[in-house]
Amino acid sequence: MVSGHFKQDLFAQFARVGKALSNGNRLELLEFLAQGERSVESLAKVAGLSVANTSQHLQQLRQSGLVNSRKQGLKVYYRLSGDDVIGLLDALRAVAGRHLAEVEHMVTSYLTVKDSLEPIPREELLRRAREGLVTVIDVRPPEEYASGHVTGAVNVPLAELESHLGEFAAGQEIVAYCRGPHCVLAFDAVARLREKGLQARRLEDGYPEWKMAGLPVEKPETTK
Structure with a gap:
């Protein structure tokens, strides 16, 4: 009223x-x-x-x-x-990350220790993927991958990562992504890949942000 x-x-x-x-x-x-x-x-x-x-x-x-x-x-x-709800969540994460010391401490002590390297920006990943310079893996569960994913990404759920190691081309960098910038799945995947001697980096955020940016995605109605 x-x-x-x-x-x-x-x-x-x-x-x-x-x-x-x-x-x-x-x-x-x-x-x-x-x-x-x-x-x-x-x-x-x-x-x-x-x-x-x-x-x-x-x-x-x-x-x-x-x-x-x-x-x-x-x-x-x-x-x-x-999709503007995704933007709202991103804004909330960004503001909390800049102004709450507790958030910075949690991210540093739990995530950054797994991977302190700078993640790869979306546009750079798109360029490198189109040039065939990287292998992009989606480490989310299969049902999330099936709902939509970065075009060309291969679904390698974190629990199955070790069984797929022989499929990666020698010397080629692997880029992992999952649900968002604080999704632990990608951090864990990169850490495990590096332990096996492979070159690996994270995408700067996740599938929702990639989609919201208007970058190429595959969805159920378009996936063959």
């Missing part, structure tokens, strides 16, 4: 989005949905939450306009309401 105080009422609507983002579990669910549409049950499993709790979080995200849902049979599927 509009009270007659336009500015206050407008900011109150903005605050609905802020309230939806004020829970770590909901932020993680948004990151999973940034990879592609998923059912409530699938999200609950990957997030380590109960189905009931996951459903409650998703309803709050839907009420704030951040996600949409559809029903198919007995299952309910959720997806981001737009």
Whole structure:
């Protein structure tokens, strides 16, 4: 209801989005949905939450306009309401990283120790991939890869990495990516590859950011 105080009422609507983002579990669910549409049950499993709790979080995200849902049979599927939600998550990460010492400490002590090298920028990876200079691997689970991936990337889930080592061309650099800039899967993949004597780097962020930037992707409807 509009009270007659336009500015206050407008900011109150903005605050609905802020309230939806004020829970770590909901932020993680948004990151999973940034990879592609998923059912409530699938999200609950990957997030380590109960189905009931996951459903409650998703309803709050839907009420704030951040996600949409559809029903198919007995299952309910959720997806981001737009790619601008990915931009919102990126902005939140960036601001927290710049202004919260705790975030910097956590990233440094848990992620940077695994890979302190500068990640490769998106445009540079695109150029090098087109020139055949790198092998791009997507270390996310198969269902996320199937929902969409960087064009030309090969799905090598982290748990299966060792079994694929013989497939990489000798001397060619490998670039790994996963869900986003703080996704531990890519950090772990790069660390393991280097332990095996292979050249490896990370993409600067993940598939959602690559897609949002308008760079080439393969999706279910276009993947042969």
